[in-house]
Amino acid sequence: MLILKKILKTIDSLSMAAGSVGKWFAFLLVLVGSYDAISRHFFNAPTIWAYDVLCMAGGVTYMLGASFDYLNDAHTRVDVIYGSLSRKSKAIIDIICSIVLFFPLMSVMLVLAVKWSVKAWKIKEVMFTSFWYPPAAPYRTVFAVGILLLILQGIARFVRDIYYLIKGETID
Amino acid sequence: MIEMSSELVTFLMLGGVFGLVLTGFPIAFVIGSVAFVVGVIVFGPDVAYHIMYSRFYDLSLNYPYLAVPLFTFMGVILQHSGITKDLYDSLYESLGSLRGGLAVVTVVFGTILAACLGVIAASVTILTLIALEPMIKRGYNKPLAAGSIVASGTLGILIPPSIMLVVYAPQAGLSIGQMFMGAVFPGLTLSALYIIYIVLRCKFNPELGPAMKSEDVTPFNSKKAIHLLKSMVPPVLLIVAVLGTIFSGIAPPTEAAAVGSLAAIFLALAYRKFSWKLIKHASIETLKVSSFVVIIAALCYAFVGVFMSAGCGDIVTKLILAVPGGKWASFGIIMLIVFLLGMFIEWIGIVFIIVPIFSPIFVKLGFNPLWAGMMICINLQMAFQTPPMAMSIFVLKGTADPALGLTMTDIIKGVIPFILIIVFTLILCMVFPELITWLPEKMIGPTH
Numbered sequence: 001m002l003i004l005k006k007i008l009k010t011i012d013s014l015s016m017a018a019g020s021v022g023k024w025f026a027f028l029l030v031l032v033g034s035y036d037a038i039s040r041h042f043f044n045a046p047t048i049w050a051y052d053v054l055c056m057a058g059g060v061t062y063m064l065g066a067s068f069d070y071l072n073d074a075h076t077r078v079d080v081i082y083g084s085l086s087r088k089s090k091a092i093i094d095i096i097c098s099i100v101l102f103f104p105l106m107s108v109m110l111v112l113a114v115k116w117s118v119k120a121w122k123i124k125e126v127m128f129t130s131f132w133y134p135p136a137a138p139y140r141t142v143f144a145v146g147i148l149l150l151i152l153q154g155i156a157r158f159v160r161d162i163y164y165l166i167k168g169e170t171i172d
Numbered sequence: 173m174i175e176m177s178s179e180l181v182t183f184l185m186l187g188g189v190f191g192l193v194l195t196g197f198p199i200a201f202v203i204g205s206v207a208f209v210v211g212v213i214v215f216g217p218d219v220a221y222h223i224m225y226s227r228f229y230d231l232s233l234n235y236p237y238l239a240v241p242l243f244t245f246m247g248v249i250l251q252h253s254g255i256t257k258d259l260y261d262s263l264y265e266s267l268g269s270l271r272g273g274l275a276v277v278t279v280v281f282g283t284i285l286a287a288c289l290g291v292i293a294a295s296v297t298i299l300t301l302i303a304l305e306p307m308i309k310r311g312y313n314k315p316l317a318a319g320s321i322v323a324s325g326t327l328g329i330l331i332p333p334s335i336m337l338v339v340y341a342p343q344a345g346l347s348i349g350q351m352f353m354g355a356v357f358p359g360l361t362l363s364a365l366y367i368i369y370i371v372l373r374c375k376f377n378p379e380l381g382p383a384m385k386s387e388d389v390t391p392f393n394s395k396k397a398i399h400l401l402k403s404m405v406p407p408v409l410l411i412v413a414v415l416g417t418i419f420s421g422i423a424p425p426t427e428a429a430a431v432g433s434l435a436a437i438f439l440a441l442a443y444r445k446f447s448w449k450l451i452k453h454a455s456i457e458t459l460k461v462s463s464f465v466v467i468i469a470a471l472c473y474a475f476v477g478v479f480m481s482a483g484c485g486d487i488v489t490k491l492i493l494a495v496p497g498g499k500w501a502s503f504g505i506i507m508l509i510v511f512l513l514g515m516f517i518e519w520i521g522i523v524f525i526i527v528p529i530f531s532p533i534f535v536k537l538g539f540n541p542l543w544a545g546m547m548i549c550i551n552l553q554m555a556f557q558t559p560p561m562a563m564s565i566f567v568l569k570g571t572a573d574p575a576l577g578l579t580m581t582d583i584i585k586g587v588i589p590f591i592l593i594i595v596f597t598l599i600l601c602m603v604f605p606e607l608i609t610w611l612p613e614k615m616i617g618p619t620h
Binding site: 020023030031033051065069080093094113129 | 192193194195196197198199200201202204205208221222224225228229232233234235237238241242245422423426427428429430431433434437451452454455456458459460462463464466467468470516517518520521560561
């Protein structure tokens with residue numbers, strides 16, 4: 001059990017770390033966005049790179065936030081019924097729904113995300129959203145990492161729910 | 173691949189989503205999985221996988237949606253830099269001697285908050301923490317106090333900048349700036365009607381909102397006026413500047429929001445509230461909010477991709493157009509559907525799925541898309557206040573100090589009149605569409 005607990009804690013801290021790294025990209029949005037707007041309007045010097053940097057920084061924020069939100073149970077739920085259920089019923093629902101609605105979808109996403117990021121590094125894929133043509137591989141990789149972390153956090157929650165169902169107490 | 177009629181696919185997808193979200197599992201994954209399973213059945217795994225991944229990936233790099241994190245960031249900084257307690261206190265001192273004055277202050281305060289923050293949970297929380305206790309302690313009628321907090325807190329999603337409008341516009345093929353402009357007058361109309369309602373009710377029934385006792389009232393002097401100006405002008409000026417740059421077309425919302433966030437940081441510096449801790453806090457809040465919103469957006473985008481490719485959009489269009497009674501009946505049905513869904517499901521799911529499906533219908537029926545979109549957004553105001561799924565009510569109940577003895581019945585009783593006011597405003601906007609379209613047309617030309 002001690003090992004299991006350690007693994008769960010490690011996954012939690014990975015998600016926490018993803019959140020604390022990701023948050024700087026949210027702040028980067030503010031800095032780059034203002035820099036670009038000011039240099040364009042006041043110094044007539046638009047940057048060629050800001051558009052893509054902003055889009056990617058946004059993407060990194062969302063994708064690293066995915067597991068952080070799952071850890072903090074911040075993904076929106078419709079809790080009309082769910083909210084009034086007992087802890088045990090919630091665990092049962094989450095277990096079933098994870099098997100049906102979470103793992104299959106996210107596993108396929110992960111496989112595709114990894115395939116695409118490997119391909120992007122191999123063919124040196126570039127983005128065509130601006131005239132800057134930045135390489136796509138770094139973001140494709142972050143995208144895959146974000147999904148991997150989300151799945152790990154999903155597994156951690158799944159294990160906790162099963163443990164609760166069997167033992168009637170939380171593992172932590 | 174299995175051959176299925178489009179009717180069956182439509183039923184499976186919509187029924188699947190609206191049935192399965194009730195399990196309480198995060199809606200992003202419910203919506204994504206329904207699309208995924210139906211996609212695999214209808215198009216086979218390869219095509220379905222590709223639709224899902226590429227749409228998810230593309231949306232995560234979407235430029236207009238960057239306004240979601242940026243406006244969230246700006247809101248969190250403003251929330252921690254002077255605009256809250258100070259502003260309320262100064263308003264309280266100026267309007268406290270009026271009958272029902274505190275409820276009026278709540279609405280005014282809520283309207284200003286709405287213009288600073290784009291997320292309703294934040295405005296309702298602040299209003300509850302600051303405005304509820306003074307009202308109840310002064311003997312205000314509890315339903316009236318609760319209703320004014322819920323209604324004016326919910327204005328946060330309508331009065332720009334608003335996250336809801338940011339996510340609505342691109343999906344309906346409208347510009348975010350247009351939506352923001354369209355929302356200005358409906359938002360202010362609502363807030364004005366709320367104030368009129370409160371003043372009238374307290375005039376005819378003074379026990380509902382007793383005025384401050386004359387011995388408690390200190391005369392309004394220049395010191396108070398300066399205090400009011402000091403706490404109100406900078407944040408309001410900031411918002412006017414941000415919206416002004418968007419309305420006048422100087423900068424797109426994303427840029428305006430970035431510069432607005434930077435300006436909010438300077439404002440925090442000026443109010444001596446700045447710290448690295450604040451930046452970290454704002455950044456992590458931004459990550460938290462924008463991540464779940466955009467992930468829902470991305471999976472809904474994938475859902476709509478499957479839905480439309482399977483020809484389901486046409487089925488829904490046919491159904492709505494087949495309603496007897498002409499275009500207004502079809503419009504009424506759509507509004508009713510949105511209202512009913514709003515009672516059960518969070519707005520994000522509604523906006524992301526309903527908008528792409530219904531927008532083409534509005535165009536077919538010959539409605540101005542901006543006007544129709546704004547009607548939906550005003551309608552969704554009610555979604556936050558109609559149980560069983562009523563975010564604003566939950567936030568109020570969850571934040572309110574239990575010692576104040578506010579019950580769910582009080583809140584629901586208090587909210588009903590405000591809901592009727594929203595319905596009345598919807599009718600107003602139907603009779604006078606200029607309420608919505610005048611400002612955008614004045615600023616950027618025809619909205620058709």
